[in-house]
Amino acid sequence: MRVLVTAAALLLAQAAALDAQRSAPPLATPAPADERGAPLEGLERISCQRCHADVVREWAGTLHGKAWVDAPYREELADARRPESCHNCHIPEPLHLQLGADGSIPQRPKPRDATLRDVPLEDVDAHFGVSCESCHRGPDGTILGPYGAPTDAHVSVKHASFLPESNSALCIACHATTVGPVIGIAKDFVDTEQHAQGRSCVGCHMAPVERPAASEPGKPALPPRAGRSHELQTPRDPGFLARAFELRLERRDGALVLVVVNACGHRVPGRVGRVLTLEAELVDGSGAVVASATHTIETKRSLPADGQLELVLRGSGASVRVRGVHEAPALPDAVVFLERVLALP
Numbered sequence: 001m002r003v004l005v006t007a008a009a010l011l012l013a014q015a016a017a018l019d020a021q022r023s024a025p026p027l028a029t030p031a032p033a034d035e036r037g038a039p040l041e042g043l044e045r046i047s048c049q050r051c052h053a054d055v056v057r058e059w060a061g062t063l064h065g066k067a068w069v070d071a072p073y074r075e076e077l078a079d080a081r082r083p084e085s086c087h088n089c090h091i092p093e094p095l096h097l098q099l100g101a102d103g104s105i106p107q108r109p110k111p112r113d114a115t116l117r118d119v120p121l122e123d124v125d126a127h128f129g130v131s132c133e134s135c136h137r138g139p140d141g142t143i144l145g146p147y148g149a150p151t152d153a154h155v156s157v158k159h160a161s162f163l164p165e166s167n168s169a170l171c172i173a174c175h176a177t178t179v180g181p182v183i184g185i186a187k188d189f190v191d192t193e194q195h196a197q198g199r200s201c202v203g204c205h206m207a208p209v210e211r212p213a214a215s216e217p218g219k220p221a222l223p224p225r226a227g228r229s230h231e232l233q234t235p236r237d238p239g240f241l242a243r244a245f246e247l248r249l250e251r252r253d254g255a256l257v258l259v260v261v262n263a264c265g266h267r268v269p270g271r272v273g274r275v276l277t278l279e280a281e282l283v284d285g286s287g288a289v290v291a292s293a294t295h296t297i298e299t300k301r302s303l304p305a306d307g308q309l310e311l312v313l314r315g316s317g318a319s320v321r322v323r324g325v326h327e328a329p330a331l332p333d334a335v336v337f338l339e340r341v342l343a344l345p
């Protein structure tokens with residue numbers, strides 16, 4: 001048993017404007033792989049698969065691919081008073097076919113045609129959730145993307161939704177609404193002007209990859225090019241979750257203060273039912289614990305975007321051990337996502 005020598009003094013505060021230049025380590029492929037539900041079937045029926053097999057595979061494992069078949073969603077849908085109000089974001093009509101007069105992305109997309117929705121779940125064509133078309137289909141059969149490079153395969157048009165300086169609007173369209181277990185965390189991103197700090201949803205949730213833009217069977221291989229993985233980085237990956245927090249130790253009035261800053265650009269945790277516990281221990285040269293402090297954040301006591309919490313440790317020691325534990329409805333067991341030893345300042 002650990003002995004609590006000092007009680008944790010806690011403070012939630014908006015941090016001063018954060019350094020936009022802050023560099024993050026490169027994103028890794030999400031791990032563990034998404035274990036949410038059975039794999040999507042019938043991918044060969046997605047027309048894009050023929051030439052963009054890698055992208056289709058990445059996307060198929062995500063909750064974008066499974067947004068319509070996802071079991072927790074189906075359960076809530078069955079209980080929803082107006083289930084048709086749920087279809088908008090889980091099985092949307094292509095967003096760029098419903099732009100506002102000023103070219104803006106709809107803040108509440110329309111659902112796909114009822115004739116597509118109401119077919120049985122076994123008919124996979126109908127329910128590829130947030131599909132390739134949802135994001136990439138443009139007017140008149142065009143495909144919207146980051147380059148607008150010419151190809152025989154389809155008319156590609158360069159569009160703001162896919163450029164680093166403006167791509168968050170696409171994500172915000174569906175992620176700003178609070179509904180069911182969903183917290184509209186994209187609203188935090190907008191309200192705290194994260195974009196002006198150089199942050200974007202794609203920049204954190206879609207890892208950079210180098211690969212050919214397409215590979216069509218029987219055609220000469222295209223050279224690799226910089227793109228983005230469609231496998232979404234999620235907090236079920238402990239390595240990714242650890243990136244939510246920046247840690248620093250300060251000496252203040254004879255005490256050590258571990259400052260934990262939310263570097264996500266939106267509140268943490270981002271969904272109902274998740275609990276994150278942060279523990280700090282001051283240890284001496286022999287490894288004995290001199291002082292410890294703990295703080296838990298959850299739905300009702302979340303850490304706001306750019307917000308910080310402080311864990312105060314009193315006593316004399318040699319280093320501080322920090323540990324973070326994640327509990328969530330989607331995880332069978334609690335997961336340690338953060339383990340770090342900090343030298344004293």
Ligand code: HEC
Binds near residue numbers: 070087089175180
């Ligand atoms: C404005 C867009 C939007 C609408 C409308 C919407 N959702 Fe969602 N839903 C989302 C987003 C975005 C997520 C993912 C959020 C996240 O991961 O934090 C989500 C996730 C969920 C989840 C979590 C699934 C899981 O795997 O844990 C459930 C359940 C859910 N929605 C139910 C509903 C129900 C029921 C309705 C209708 C009452 C509805 N949604 C309407 C956008 C929407």
Ligand code: HEC
Binds near residue numbers: 064132161164
């Ligand atoms: C939620 C929206 C969304 C969905 C769904 C989506 N994409 Fe993308 N896609 C993007 C964004 C954003 C980029 C631009 C990434 C960047 O900054 O390079 C992109 C880029 C691409 C590119 C350009 C090359 C590359 O690797 O970045 C291709 C090809 C592509 N997507 C194909 C697909 C296919 C095929 C599907 C369906 C399996 C799909 N996308 C589903 C948002 C989406």
Ligand code: HEC
Binds near residue numbers: 144151158
């Ligand atoms: C017959 C092969 C083929 C099919 C089918 C195909 N694509 Fe492509 N796509 C390509 C090729 C080739 C390129 C790359 C052109 C280049 O940059 O040289 C490309 C480029 C793209 C890009 C980047 C556009 C840009 O900005 O330059 C996106 C996004 C994309 N495809 C999405 C899709 C989606 C979504 C589908 C399915 C609806 C699809 N593609 C179907 C071959 C195909």
Ligand code: HEC
Binds near residue numbers: 063064066067134233
């Ligand atoms: C058309 C609506 C829509 C758009 C556009 C959209 N999302 Fe989502 N997103 C959803 C829904 C719905 C879910 C959850 C589905 C579920 O859990 O059943 C989701 C889930 C997610 C998740 C959680 C994945 C997980 O496994 O927990 C992340 C991260 C995410 N989206 C990021 C993005 C990013 C980044 C973009 C912009 C490139 C984006 N989304 C655009 C609707 C959308």
Ligand code: HEC
Binds near residue numbers: 202205242266
């Ligand atoms: C600076 C990096 C960063 C930016 C920018 C960012 N996110 Fe996140 N996001 C994270 C991290 C780290 C987590 C895990 C934190 C947590 O546990 O809630 C996360 C969690 C999420 C989740 C999962 C929530 C849950 O509880 O399951 C969704 C959905 C999501 N982000 C969507 C978005 C969208 C949409 C945007 C843009 C409006 C965005 N993120 C911008 C880093 C970022």
